[in-house]
Amino acid sequence: SEWWALKELYAKGLLFKDFRISPYCPRCGTTLSAHEVAQGYREIEDFSIYVKFKVEGKDEYFLVWTTTPWTLPANEYLAVNPDFNYILVNYKGEKLWIVEERAKTVLKRYEVLDSRPGKSFVGTRYEQLVPFLKTRAGMYVVDGNFVTKEDGSGIVHIAPAFGSDDYSVMKKEKGELYVTVNESGKISLDSPWKGLDVQVASDQIIEYLRKGGKLLKTEKATHSYPFCWRCDTRLIYYPVESWYIGVSKAKDQIVKYNQNVHWNPEYIRDGRFGNFLNEGKDWALSRNRFWGTPLPIWTCEDGHVFIPGSKKELTDRAFFIPENFELHRPMVDQIKVKCNECGKEMKREPYPIDTWFDSGSAFFAQFHYPFENIELFSENSPVDFISEAMDQTRGWFYSMHVISSLLFQRNAYDNVVVMEFVMNSKGEKMSKSRGDTVDPLQLIEKIGTDSLRLFFFQGPPWKPKRFTEEGAVEFSRKLLGTIYNSYLLFSTNARLDHWEPKEETIISNLDRWIYDRNNECVSSVIKHMDEYNPHLALDDIRELVLDLSQWYLRLS
Structure with a gap:
């Protein structure tokens, strides 16, 4: 699927080779794209x-x-x-x-x-x-x-x-x-x-x-x-020949399709994400590495280019294929192809591609599009909802949006929730060296998945959150503990009175009120969740729990 996408980009004049001064990691020995570089700045x-x-x-x-x-x-x-x-x-x-x-x-x-x-x-x-x-x-x-x-x-x-x-x-x-x-x-x-x-x-x-x-x-x-986002090494600017995706040539349509996306928070659309799109920097696609999705470009010494859009297209053109080969190095580099224009042997450009192209292609490649599941892809495109951390405005959000804009002339997704980071008790980024990171699996064993999930719903997902284990336990005690104790009070009294529910029950005005409050809460929670505001949905649930425990039970 990715090879098909790259062939399409080349046919549109959006994939080309150039010699430029590029951001370069001397430790990894490879160039980085503009959106990768943007992830690694520090003072x-x-x-x-x-x-x-x-x-x-x-x-x-x-x-x-x-x-x-x-x-x-x-x-x-x-x-x-x-x-x-x-x-x-x-x-x-x-x-x-x-x-x-x-x-x-x-x-x-x-x-x-x-x-x-x-x-x-x-x-x-x-x-x-x-x-x-x-x-x-x-x-x-x-x-x-x-x-x-x-x-x-x-x-x-x-x-x-x-x-x-x-x-x-x-x-x-x-x-x-x-x-x-x-x-x-x-x-x-x-x-x-x-x-x-x-x-x-x-x-x-x-x-x-x-x-x-x-x-x-x-x-x-x-x-x-x-700094390099992979290995934390200082980058330098260095002369390298690379293959590029011509983002600058299609900047206007990339910016336009972003207007169709509902961003949470809204200011990301025309702010952090929109501003970066407006820069329109070409995407340095090839990498001076060994492992990764191989760049499907074969060239001859006269500069002619062959880009297979599938495994079949490659094998149909090849005059030598190693036994039991698969499409990764070193075997893919052993495949020999003859140039249709000059008859000379063609060699593959010896690069893998940027891994962000892999992740950015997921929305269509997961269906093996366009080789099968075409209707299934159409039914599920654009993607209804995605969510990741703020740094992915320079990563996954960006690569998906650019690829979809260039290939399909539309946005890749309709709704985005951008999450901020979980901080330590002092409001600082957690660090393994300081020993203040948290193992979520151990925490789930201690307080349960619902407690942890609801704890993080206390504020907007796009706001940084201070975390302490004590705070999570206390939150669980106050909310889920109150719900449990309310149920315990009801079930204890029901057993003592030998009460069982009947199909036709005369209910009091107080019962009608709690029914109405429950229905009102359900409607409001659905509305807030549909609008990607889980923190507002949690506020509704907390208010219902208070009404149940402090009014309904006491007055009953």
Whole structure:
């Protein structure tokens, strides 16, 4: 089913190969998609540094700020905003160029010597800061509208291998790509830092610059940085050839179909989820891994492409199939196919696909669509209701919605309940290292499934919930204990009075009232559950239990 889906996307022009600077995990050795990256951001404290690039032939320096010192050996250009005004200042006996608005914040006290617009610097050459890259390509100033004056110095260091804006600058300037880091995240450039992890190398590069008089100052900066959601390793941006799903080409329809979904809470639709859809970032589909659903793309050396949409399509075209093969590596890579256009042998692109494509395809692949159960799929599509945690706005919710929008031109699901996390007694995320996680199976053995389920219905599912075992036990005692005790009182008295129910019973006004309250509660609970508000349904049940125990029984 997934191979069929990928063939359909290719036919629509939505599956393509490209070379880009992508988020990359050096520990896993693979790229990540934009929605995977979005799951792993956290606030961290890093050293940021201001360094001095010497203007060629002058006793002047461009002041540059960076939070990634390990990229400095790969520098090829400096970028200024052509519309900004830059000033030359005398700072402690040195002449530094900096954007005018940042000078007071960065330097505090200085003397202004000159002032020039950013566009006047374009083409100005400068000396290599870290002279281990043996090239004279680049090393001049370029214009960059992406340069801001919100932080830093208004002058940006460009290392094309490690940033998408940087790479775009290199392509515009017809420069060369110098990759100074290997796929394991270690410095590969012949330098004092060769073989070091990039984070370790950063510290040593800072010290190298300090000793060489090229470091102006260091600061500690708190910023949001992406980590791998699988292994918790810092991501880097790295040049990789990958297969992409062209989300950007169909962004408008993806955004449109989201309007058909009933989100709980409602603000997620146009907020956290809708905003992410509006970014329209292409989906990096292929992975530099071994295990997973294999990418069903065979290519020849002339660039022709064959994408089988089923196992039968592949075996019909293959001229060699290993015995007892199945569609995973390594056997799938041994299948040989001849190109229909040039007659040359085709080889499979050696990648598995993103596992989020697997989970996002579940709504149709569970039926083995389109090979069977077509009517069953149609009857159950869109899915009536799904529920997961808030982080799945960047995971399962996203992948299902995008795949359905591109393949079926509709939303994948009609209703979503977005749940927040269960926190510890202090309102903090539970942690195994702190020992405050809870084994739900042990808790169910102690207080029962109904008690635990109802405990979590106390507030909206989309609000974080503090949890303590004592609180769950106390809640069970108050609600289910009251129901049990009410029944116990009734059954005890019924036995003592030898009472048995009769088909025709004269009931009192009090009996009629509790019947009406019960029916009213049932209707209200059904309404709230249909509207995906279980917390309001629980409120109705609690009120009925109070009326039963504190009024009806006492007055009876």
